[in-house]
Amino acid sequence: MSSRSLPRIEDVSSSYEYLAALTEKVGGPDLHYGYWSGPEDRSSIEEATARLTRVVIERLRAGVGEHVLDVGCGNGRPAVAVAETTGARVTAIDVNEHALERGRAWARERGVGSSVSFERCDALAMPYPEASFDAALILESTPHFMPEPLFAEVARVLRPGGRVVVETPCLRVPLTEEMRSRLTTYFEMFQVLSIEPEEVYVEALCATGFELEAVADLTEHTEPFYGRVLERLDRHRDGLTAEYGAEAVERVESGILNCTEISGMGSILITGSTSVLRSP
Template sequence: MSSGSLPGTEDVAGSYEYLAALTEKVGGPDLHYGYWTGPEDRSTIEEATERLTRVVIEGLKAVAGDHVLDIGCGNGRPAVAIAETTGARVTAIDVNEHALERGRAWARERGVGSSVSFERCDALAMPYSEASFDAVLILETTPHFMPEPLFAEMARVLRPGGRVVLETPCLRAPLTVEMRSRLAAYFDMFQVLSIEPEEVYARALRAAGLEIEAAEDLTEHTEPFYGRILERFDCHRDELAAEYGAEAVERVESAISNCAAMSGMGSILLTAFKPVFPPLTG
């Protein structure tokens, strides 16, 4: 365990489970960025994360009868929303069994328990046949992987003609030594392996045999997220300190504060599809 880590955060599943109470208290249960419409938008984190969920679901263009894969589903809120709003069947995967249980409970509560399957598996070795899914969602899961092997496995299980929606943190400027140092504690706590510029994700999608349909910089919409989280630390500091200890809470807050101050960080939305006919070679 590195000096920036906290006990219980040595792997992705452990990190998200150990910090679940804290992250959901300050960042909401969706476990992804929020989408704000502009500087005057005072939407809550929960309202903004639901808005981003709607944005990515629209990109999937899923309909009733489709089978959608949600890679790194967390607590399952987007997976359930896909089933509710499109009528599609959803397979949602993650490595955190406790998060999967929360997803199953949420699906039952929302009346779509039979439409969403929550399964524990490794996204780099999924137990699904080729061309099993009509669409794939990767919502802020990419930082836990190198993009090339993740996208190759995703493309394998996507049917020809199927769509991919990828929303991820990205670099808008080269990652300097100073930036790496300031982000080290955050990367350690949340098991971040890789955050790349947009062109790296685009190149990896193409290498996986996918064609990019659209790319949108979401940074101006997602930028308020970390600042809104920091506001909530003050509101919940005593109860979080009682559960984690004041020092641990301060360390997490400091790590998030460094992200909030990092001008070179952003967010992108990429949509792509798998061609029905592979390109001719030779």
């Protein structure tokens, strides 16, 4: 599902600046879905988002001496977790300099400042030579792009046999006009370009030089996320309104509420690797 023309880097960046602090207050500092065992799992949002990061890192299979690319790293929590967990060197890219500065500060705080490099660049035109990285993670940054150009550029900078892990929202049912209307606020709020069905992501990955390894439907584990975010927002509404203003709070609430009312929204985890026969 494509929403409109390509968003400019400046639009994505300014949207982050406007809403990231509030979104982080209600959705946790990792700024991605959480992973719960089921509806009865009362893990906090922070515990669940850290759990999803661990799931992605496990699939990445990075190790000491390897070089990992984090595409659309945001404030850098997953990138830092990769360095801490695996001992790999990480290059984390994003378009928002404020988010990158926060990532650098977090890496220093966690003692891996020398292992994680945060760099501002366009993921569709990365300034890295071919075969620069051993592995790449794309953790919910996919919605800011059309899948095929993004995957093609990631494939370019991965070495032959390099691994990619993609965790992304997806559509599980055919798109209706009602769904499209409900998603408009969410798309505009976070400068989303597209959310596609599983098969679109898989086809795009395979069309850009990757060999598919596995696809996992995470929906039953990530589904509680938006409900938990709305619960937290409601509990802290007065304080959030005082800090960010009623308009911003209502806008975030409206966008998230619309997502909870769409039964066809889900999430998937895709793993793949570039062909070992590919010329670097």
